[in-house]
Amino acid sequence: xxxxxxxxxxxxxxxxxxxAPGLEVFVLPKKGYVKKYVTxxxxxxxxxxxxxxxxxxxxxxxxxxxxxxxxxxxFEDEDGNVFDRFARLxxxxxxxxxxxNTAYLFSCTDYFTECLDLLLDFVQTPYFTTESVDxxxxxxxxxxRMYEDNPQWRIFFNLLAAMYQEHPVRVDIAGxxxxxxxIDKDVLYKCYRTFYHPSNMALFVVGDVDPGRVLAQVExxxxxxxxxxxxxxxxxxxxxxxxxxxxxxxxxxxxxQPLLNLGFKERDLGYQGERLFKKELATNLMxxxxxxxxxxxxxxxxxxxxxxDEFDAGYVAEQDYGHTILGGETVDPxxxxxxxxxxxxxxxxxxxxxKQFEHYRRKAMGEFLKSFNSLEFIANNFLAYHFRQINFFxxxxxxxxxxxxxxxSRLHQHLVQDSMVRSLILPKKG
Amino acid sequence: xxxxxxxxxxxxxxxxxxxxxxxxxxxxxxxxxxxxxxxDVTESSLLPSVLQRGSGNYPNRMAIANRLEExxxxxxxxxxxxxxxxxxxxxxxxxxxxxxLPGESSLLKKALEVLSDVxxxxxxxxxxxxxxxxxxEKEQHEKLIKGLINDKIAxxxxxxxxHMCEHEPFGVFKFGSVERLKAIDGPALYxxxxxxxxxxxxxxxISGDVDAAAVSALAQQVFGFERGEEAALAATTVQxxxxxxxxxKEELDVSQGKLVLGYRTRVTYADDDYFPLLVYNGIxxxxxxxxxxQNVREKASLAYYTYSRLEKHKGLMxxxxxxxxxxxxxxxxxINQQLSDMTQGDFTKEDxxxxxxxxxxxxxxxxxxxxxxxxxVLDGMMVGREENTAELLNRxxxxxxxxxxxxxxxxxxxTVYFLTKRGGA
Numbered sequence: 041x042x043x044x045x046x047x048x049x050x051x052x053x054x055x056x057x058x059x060a061p062g063l064e065v066f067v068l069p070k071k072g073y074v075k076k077y078v079t080x081x082x083x084x085x086x087x088x089x090x091x092x093x094x095x096x097x098x099x100x101x102x103x104x105x106x107x108x109x110x111x112x113x114x115f116e117d118e119d120g121n122v123f124d125r126f127a128r129l130x131x132x133x134x135x136x137x138x139x140x141n142t143a144y145l146f147s148c149t150d151y152f153t154e155c156l157d158l159l160l161d162f163v164q165t166p167y168f169t170t171e172s173v174d175x176x177x178x179x180x181x182x183x184x185r186m187y188e189d190n191p192q193w194r195i196f197f198n199l200l201a202a203m204y205q206e207h208p209v210r211v212d213i214a215g216x217x218x219x220x221x222x223i224d225k226d227v228l229y230k231c232y233r234t235f236y237h238p239s240n241m242a243l244f245v246v247g248d249v250d251p252g253r254v255l256a257q258v259e260x261x262x263x264x265x266x267x268x269x270x271x272x273x274x275x276x277x278x279x280x281x282x283x284x285x286x287x288x289x290x291x292x293x294x295x296x297q298p299l300l301n302l303g304f305k306e307r308d309l310g311y312q313g314e315r316l317f318k319k320e321l322a323t324n325l326m327x328x329x330x331x332x333x334x335x336x337x338x339x340x341x342x343x344x345x346x347x348x349d350e351f352d353a354g355y356v357a358e359q360d361y362g363h364t365i366l367g368g369e370t371v372d373p374x375x376x377x378x379x380x381x382x383x384x385x386x387x388x389x390x391x392x393x394x395k396q397f398e399h400y401r402r403k404a405m406g407e408f409l410k411s412f413n414s415l416e417f418i419a420n421n422f423l424a425y426h427f428r429q430i431n432f433f434x435x436x437x438x439x440x441x442x443x444x445x446x447x448x449s450r451l452h453q454h455l456v457q458d459s460m461v462r463s464l465i466l467p468k469k470g
Numbered sequence: 471x472x473x474x475x476x477x478x479x480x481x482x483x484x485x486x487x488x489x490x491x492x493x494x495x496x497x498x499x500x501x502x503x504x505x506x507x508x509x510d511v512t513e514s515s516l517l518p519s520v521l522q523r524g525s526g527n528y529p530n531r532m533a534i535a536n537r538l539e540e541x542x543x544x545x546x547x548x549x550x551x552x553x554x555x556x557x558x559x560x561x562x563x564x565x566x567x568x569x570x571l572p573g574e575s576s577l578l579k580k581a582l583e584v585l586s587d588v589x590x591x592x593x594x595x596x597x598x599x600x601x602x603x604x605x606x607e608k609e610q611h612e613k614l615i616k617g618l619i620n621d622k623i624a625x626x627x628x629x630x631x632x633h634m635c636e637h638e639p640f641g642v643f644k645f646g647s648v649e650r651l652k653a654i655d656g657p658a659l660y661x662x663x664x665x666x667x668x669x670x671x672x673x674x675x676i677s678g679d680v681d682a683a684a685v686s687a688l689a690q691q692v693f694g695f696e697r698g699e700e701a702a703l704a705a706t707t708v709q710x711x712x713x714x715x716x717x718x719k720e721e722l723d724v725s726q727g728k729l730v731l732g733y734r735t736r737v738t739y740a741d742d743d744y745f746p747l748l749v750y751n752g753i754x755x756x757x758x759x760x761x762x763x764q765n766v767r768e769k770a771s772l773a774y775y776t777y778s779r780l781e782k783h784k785g786l787m788x789x790x791x792x793x794x795x796x797x798x799x800x801x802x803x804x805i806n807q808q809l810s811d812m813t814q815g816d817f818t819k820e821d822x823x824x825x826x827x828x829x830x831x832x833x834x835x836x837x838x839x840x841x842x843x844x845x846x847v848l849d850g851m852m853v854g855r856e857e858n859t860a861e862l863l864n865r866x867x868x869x870x871x872x873x874x875x876x877x878x879x880x881x882x883x884x885t886v887y888f889l890t891k892r893g894g895a
Contacts, residue, residue, distance in 0.1 A: 049570060049572075050494075050570070051570070071492075072491065072492040073492065073838050074834045074835055074837050074838055075834070075835040075838045121758075121759075121764075121768065123757075123758035123759055123763075124759050124824070127757060127758070127759035127824040127825075127827065127828055128820070128823075128824055128827065129827065130824075130827030130828055130830055130831045131831065132757070132758075132828065132831065133758075147831075147835065148831065149830070149831050149834040149835060150827075150830075150831075175768075175771050176771070177771070178770075178771030178772065179767055179768075179771050179773070179774055180774070181794075182726065182772070182773050182774040182775075182792055182793065182794065183774035185725045185726035185792070185794070186623075186726055186774055186775070186792050188725035188726065189622045189724050189725050189726055190621075190622075191620055294619065294622075294722050294723050294724060295619070295620050296613065296616040296617045296618075296619055296620055297613060297616070297617070332535075332539075333531075333535040334532055334535035334536040334539055335532075336532070339530070339531055339532040339535075342531065342606075343531075343602075343606060345606060345609050345610070348610055348613060348614075349610075369613070369617070369620075371613075399536075399539060399540065400539070402539070402540070402542060402543075403539040403542065403543035404543070405542065405543075406541075406542025406543035406544070406565075406566045406571075407543040409494055409542070409566045409570050409571075410494060410495050410543070410564065410565075410566055412494050413493050413494050413495055413840075415838070468723050
């Protein structure tokens with residue numbers, strides 16, 4: 041049965057159907073667009089590193105970086121490279137892996153039907169050999185090395201590794217040069233069998249397409265594959281203490297000036313769906329009031345030369361972890377830390393006013409509307425939220441349901457000193 | 471047939487209106503063209519930041535930010551980009567179309583007024599910008615110039631270009647130099663600014679679901695400030711004489727080496743051979759099916775990223791790749807082999823057709839982005855090429871293997887730059 045999700049203000053509709061054996065398919069027709077963009081995602085990310093494979097009773101603990109490695113290897117099958125086949129259709133294909141999901145995507149203008157089948161086919165056809173797995177290690181090693189020289193990337197992962205004691209979100213998504221050397225074809229197949237069943241996946245199609253035809257095509261593609269129903273996936277996440285692991289971490293790199301990031305670890309966890317969404321929106325509103333570009337704090341720091349216009353604050357909300365990270369480049373990280381800490385205290389003492397609250401809510405509304413120009417934004421966000429049991433279309437409604445009290449309580453409960461981690465990058469001497 | 475309307479405001483600003491119903495937003499770009507010169511670029515790249523510190527109606531940064539947030543999170547951004555030997559100084563407004571905002575009906579006008587106030591009505595102290603705005607922005611700008619090194623990929627590409635075009639205007643860094651920055655003060659920059667507004671060629675682009683006549687009148691009303699005669703802009707120099715290949719190595723304490731190769735193509739966007747060159751570059755290195763990706767990455771496992779790209783106005787091609795420092799010779803050899811295969815015509819019909827399809831896709835999807843549509847017109851205006859998508863696709867469809875061979879014979883290596891580990895290979 042096809043359901044229709046509609047948003048009047050956006051003037052957009054999404055057609056949704058669950059197709060046997062359990063794939064959630066979304067189609068958003070965008071009239072007038074030349075491009076079609078499709079993403080096919082598995083609810084499997086870098087944090088899914090311990091689980092029980094179907095039919096076995098022992099827990100499997102996989103090397104760090106497996107989800108990302110698997111993403112690379114799905115692009116190869118018996119007949120060679122999948123990129124080439126998209127190229128023949130004039131389409132471009134890609135994929136990405138984050139903490140929670142792996143997404144395979146293409147964008148095309150012509151041959152949409154062929155491209156869609158190709159995407160569905162290659163993701164559903166794993167083909168790993170010892171030789172091709174070994175060959176990929178050199179490539180991924182260079183990807184890891186590239187990030188080792190990237191100060192933004194390093195400060196972020198250093199911070200998470202300090203903040204979390206047990207949870208796998210503390211580990212780099214791509215793993216390490218050492219961990220990926222342990223990956224072989226058997227472990228890739230085990231991961232594939234556990235997580236790449238259609239009922240653990242979702243598909244999003246956006247562009248000037250006919251929803252009925254798209255849904256029928258996906259149904260035809262899946263029905264010929266004789267899927268068995270998937271049992272429950274048993275993912276094992278270690279118990280994460282409420283406390284941070286370390287409150288300070290630093291690294292030296294070749295940079296022109298220091299970078300400082302502050303992280304605040306979430307304590308109020310366990311939600312999914314609308315409640316999680318509301319917490320996320322309330323927290324981001326709060327951060328915008330306190331640290332946003334029209335805030336008093338931001339402008340003072342800017343005028344003192346302590347921050348530049350890349351300074352940023354953002355919140356991440358997942359069911360079993362969450363954190364705020366803020367900061368940027370600075371000439372004087374000690375002074376910036378002092379000023380930020382004092383600024384947070386001052387904001388907590390004063391509280392957020394009704395006027396500030398409405399002002400930033402209006403801004404958030406405008407930003408959401410603007411982002412609906414981008415097919416990539418729509419599809420990627422829709423699926424990321426879908427895996428957290430959230431309908432992304434409800435953004436404006438949930439934003440309206442956030443109250444001043446919610447935002448103020450986030451200010452007091454989330455930005456607390458003893459859940460704060462400092463991550464610092466310093467210029468390498470010599 | 472162009473899909474935009476072009477006119478001229480009374481003060482000589484070129485107005486381009488791109489009517490479209492596809493988007494939720496209106497995108498406005500005000501673009502000033504400057505000749506790329508060492509003694510101009512520091513001022514012109516600093517200027518937008520000083521202007522964004524405050525204006526007559528919004529006297530500080532906070533007041534501007536606050537006003538933009540009231541306008542439903544309208545963004546006002548500025549930036550500089552090199553196009554050949556021109557520096558484009560661009561102010562951008564990105565706003566929601568008010569048809570999506572119940573009770574709002576003049577958002578574009580309000581946003582344009584903020585832009586106009588920022589650009590034409592700065593906060594002054596006599597015949598000078600406010601001195602602390604200038605000194606603070608000079609500090610920020612110095613950090614921006616020095617911060618290039620923080621992104622090793624961008625740094626290595628810029629360093630290669632600087633070596634390669636050492637004696638040409640194109641070798642100038644778009645943010646200028648710390649040395650020249652030190653000499654700038656409030657009065658000097660204000661003096662510069664008045665000339666800048668009066669004499670720079672300026673284009674105003676407005677894209678979105680707008681009524682052309684109404685928007686023209688609005689633009690005339692909001693941007694009616696006085697200007698003088700426009701300064702002439704020299705054509706970009708295109709070097710065609712081949713010399714010895716220059717090899718440059720630089721050591722830094724890094725984890726990965728960056729290999730950047732700079733080529734001269736002898737062809738620019740002004741030439742009809744640009745289309746065969748685009749195909750050449752596509753077969754060689756701008757797609758995952760290209761020779762570089764297939765050979766450097768997939769076959770030899772030497773790199774994660776490896777690509778080639780064109781600088782269409784200057785007639786350059788760059789290859790960039792991140793590799794283990796010990797693999798320098800090996801990577802260079804494989805890359806040289808791909809270039810020589812291209813010159814020999816050693817590519818398949820499938821390579822050619824896949825590339826053509828990929829480029830066709832790229833031309834088509836430009837229409838789905840307001841920024842890309844404006845950028846295409848801007849590129850076209852610079853060289854007198856006013857072709858719409860269908861005409862560009864015809865050009866692409868007409869490219870033959872012989873055409874590709876002809877442009878291939880003209881591409882030559884100029885500079886090999888390698889960023890390597892300290893004490894490394």
